[in-house]
Amino acid sequence: MRLNILVGILVGAFFIQSGIEASSAEEGWSQSYSAGYEDQQGSFAGGSEIMHLVSHKGKLYAANGYWMDSRWVIPPEGQKQSTQVLRLDSSDSAWQVDLDTGKSNGHGLEYMKGNVLKSVTFTREGSGKMFTKPVNLLVMASGSNFEKGGAVSSWVRDDELGTWHHSLVRHGSSVGGIRWVPRDMEIHTDKVTGEEKIFMSLGNPGIVAGTYDQSVPGKIRWDRHLEFPFLKEGSFKTRPLGITVANGTLFFSEGGTIFRRIDGKVPTYAKVLDFHEDTDTDVGGIRGLTTIKNPNGPGQSLLFLWAPGDRSECQVKRIDPDGKGKFTVHDEVKLIDLMSATLGAEVTYTLGAHNMMYPIIDKGTGDTVHLIGFQGNIRTKKNLRWKGSALYAGALYAVRREDQTYKVLEVNNSYRPGKRPLVSPRAFCFSPFNDSSLFIGGHDSSRKVSDNMAWIFKAPLEVALGKREGTEAKVSGKLLKPDPRLLGGPVYELRIYSANEGRFSNLIQRFREHTDTIFKKHGLEPVGYWTPNEGPAKKRRRFIYILKHQSRYDAYRNWVNFSNDKDWERVLDQPNFQGLLASKPKSIFMEATDYSKLVQNDIEGAGGIYELRTYLTSPGKLGLLNERFRAHTAAIFNRHGIGNVFYWNAFDEPQSKNTLIYLLHHADRKQADTNWRAFIDDPDWKKVLRESQINGAFLAQPPERIYLRATDFSPLK
Template sequence: MILSCRILFTGSAIALVSFALGEPRWRQSYDAGYIDQSGAYAGGSEIMHLVAHKGKMYAANGYWVDARWVIPPEGRKQSAQVLRLDQADGEWQVDLDTGKTNGMGLEYMKGNVLKSVTFTRDRSGGLLVQPRRLLVMAAGANFEKGGAVSVWVRDDENENWVHNLVRHGSSAGGIRWVPRDMEVHRDKVTGVERLFLSLGNPGIISGTYDESLPGKIRWERHLEHPFLSEGSFRTRPLGITRANNSLFFSEGGAIYQRVDGVPARYRVVLDLHEDTDTDVGGIRGLSAVRNPRGGGESLLFIWAPGARSASQVKRLDPDGRGGFTLHDEVSILDLMSRKLGVEVSYTLGAHNMMYPVVDPGTGETIHIVGFQGNIRGKNELRWKGSALYGGAMYAVRRGDLSYTLHEINNEYKPGKPVLVSPRAFCLSPFSDNGIYIGGHDASRKISDDMAWIFEAPLEVALGQTKGRDAELIEKESLRSPRLMNGPLHELRIYSAAEGRHGDLIKRFKDHTDRIFRRHKLEALGYWIPTGGPAKKRRRLVYLLRHESRYDAYRNWVNFSNDREWERVLDKPEFQGLLAKKPESVFLNEKPYSRLREVAIKQPGGIYELRIYAEDRGETTALENWFEGQLRPLFSKHGMREIGSWAPFDKPSSGTSFFSLLYHKDRDQVEAAWKGLHRDLSSKQEAVNEDFLSTQSDVIFLRALGFSPLK
């Protein structure tokens, strides 16, 4: 047996890939977390899509529950990217960074849709001289009070991308701007060819080919469906496909068919009449397949209504009279349970379409369906800290309606990389009879650099030939040392809705504080304001200590996934507690701060939180003034210094500085500050009592009964 090896040195990543000539095997094509040839960070927690386009392979990634999105080392979130592979034995390069190229400061967590689409008609329906193939990327940006959907079209000649903000609006009422699919369809009545794009809850929009535009697609001003008077969808449309020369899309438990014409309208051809969880989606993976009961095409999909989903594969057959008949094919949950010999409590399948390939042995078209699942028992096969199976399973559906299960990189065993979910499949564009498979699903768990892409000969992926395990890529971690240093503190301020302040305090007293401790979230104090306007009196202020910024990220994720905490949030008395999103700032304690020495155990005093905001760029001057001139006067005037901090990250409003003081009572507060002002005014040095006027907020607080600092 002859062996050949290839060693890649790229940044700090070292990839060692061995090939046993003549012996098929799996190969890891991408392992997130390295610097590419242009100096860009190639990472991601998930691979969302794989697309072959003009002889190259492209992948869309996402950064859900990835440190570079949640706690970016350079202060700006790492947005979703499109990666490019130029040759089979090459290295993936960053081709598009959605955050850096939109020109509007928007940030995109996931590369929601990536497709190579072909236009044959112009916007009036005229035939193009040559069909135009475009690589199109769509992603949603969601912010506190709204959202937007952007589209990028690749300019293959100049090797860049053209951005277009397709739609933006409010997120009130739970509206989520999350595109999931796109499809080209030519209207049978008008002859106009359109690219249909789902925007999330807002609905479906369309665009036509326009050679005069830089991005080549002219998007309509109004939604195609639902129209202005009809509101929005309750859940996100997850799939769009064409079957029997008609356009279909799914939303929740319903499938809609477009009735072409002017105006176009939509009719519901299936409604499963069951409530669906918008995060899971209902009908998933909507795809056209050959009708096994007659002519034409059927619609194949997975039914996943909620947290107890069995991922039932269903098929909708045309009945020849304009209607449809519904048939169950198989339960993915049952298939997975039999394959692993363990109880499976939940499955989620078909993140994208049911991927069609032609069996090289028989010539028939078969379909590949990726999925993930929770298992009970065989805990060594779980992704640590979750119930999810650690391997990546997929089903192969044949024309006779039989199903077989297979795994990426063969059977999962402890010690192998956690893969969880194959989301995307694509035949190789490199004439090597291979197939690329990419995925992972963060599932609300920390997934730093867990995106992956494997490649194998098609006969290996279809289970016709046994392939050896891949020799995995080894690389050094590029995690920023700054995120690992500590300790540091976190100041959080909650604003309760009117009439809910007492319930908010009760939630912290009876539940939150205890669950915090379970996840190493160390609370140093809980306070509420002693006065001020009604809105400001409804605040709750608390201070946490973390071993590092990365520990804070990890512990908060674990806390948010705590099952008891989820049950607490489900209680009616604890719903709708907040008037706005909590404020949070991470703080580095100053060397002279005395927080470590403080132990106030007797209730009754007054705390004073002072937040200094200085927008003239005089960071050093502010801190020097505080340390050298203000602090020495605290003890003279009966003030007790609890702690002093500077922000871990530079605040957007300018330089800030935080100070927490303690007083015996409110009368002492006024007397102390009057005396301190007199002392400062009597100094002959050119100082700067002006700094005293730079504070943006002063909050007088009293400790709650369960607060460690009383």
């Protein structure tokens, strides 16, 4: 009796020290990861989404992402927080950051999403010679986008050293809507040549292959040329989402099409299925391509989700080999119907199978079941929505059995108002820790603010498969508040647009008739709108404006809400408002200097010319420059008819260390030249300039200036 009590006390103490309630760990759901903390090495472990879970050599790894997370949008240290690989060493330990892709690529690239994480096994050398012992590698891949271009990188883990080796797989232009977004990878052995290769989707550019090579760092040598499509065919219209091997053949999906590889020295590809329907590249069309046992005969079938666009019903489909080299198509179930029946609500849209449909053996029956995470918009029962969206706030997944029956379950039991939103399981993985449990990770940001919303739960397998009910986990952790500096304000934002030739008037019309009104609806307060007063035609097609936000964090939230506004989406759908910009808008956030209000002049009446000036200082000189303006320059400006309107320093790093931006006013353009000549010749200014720069000039380069005229709808006239 005493022994049983002692064991109970010790077990309970173990779970308490691990941060897990004993009852939850034994009987039901427990939370394994809640984003937003510093790990044992002081690295920030966060994320808006968990995109992959992978068991590798006795440990569990997760790939997170930072889409719609403020650490990506508002970098706390100047560099955006890139996707990470997290590591779990034991079932009840804390997750540690194993790889930070932004700090581990050597090219200054930044990666928003953990697109691919997979444990792959090579059995042959590149020549086709069999290994005496298979080689197992953990491979991560992610896409990076930059001005008019993009790249896909891979990282391979050195399990002995605990380090990762980076390879730049491919890079190129993003013109024409090309997206460099890897999504899946698979090992395949060519039946003709005997070559074993790893195949990876790069996004719209296509499929690339690589071989195992012991002599190169990272052990994978990526081919210099794309495997498919070939040069004459150009890029894919939609990014490929799935790659799998069935019956010894490599398949991949793109849009509404499934291709198969025809092996040989010069491989080719052929379509085995084509729905001949346009697909939304964000949704993808055919999703979750998975190999399963053929229920109607020998060999293997392909299971997938058909989700063509914004009215997706998520039809689960299957194609079976017919024994004659072709396939028959079968509809199994619509996830929209399963969701509606489960919630007793009207569902208008569903999306699922972010990755493959995860296979796992039901130990009770010996059958292989497949798990499909999904999400959806609900029109009724609005109290079950994720606030600010139509999405159901819980995390639903379907369990598919071999007899093609389905059961819908939910991570951490049914959502109810007041519970923390989870929104869509994305990744599943059977525990590598010999505890017969299943780990599930997820959240889908869906263009909504999602700071630290990534999560991972675990449950005994019989609970996760719905064999018995499990207790609900008490969700640990709180949604972290942003850095206090991000909550202070106001903060201003300077934005510069460059219009395409012949489209400048349409850009002005869009702002006058629509944008300005929608800005105000979402807390984006216009300070002024201007157009250049002089310069060559290309520079005169610029549109410049300044917004005021309550704080830097509010600016982030305001822009998200503006971008999701239905009225704004309808504006963008109008043909005369499409294709207006020649390049991505330039944006810089600013905070007013402590002397801006002290030296500010009232602008009497409408008219006149504004002058926007930008100074970049040498290291350590910004404070001295501000002091000179505070004590001398602004007053001398006044003496010569130069009106002081605003003075700002850049808010975000690294510009905050060297940037002063200010706005002046003159009676007219000719008077501006007169004012500046008088200022430069002023004896007091000459003395201030000489004495202040005894130890070197303040500016690292000549000032940039633009003369501006206010538009008819500008608050500042």
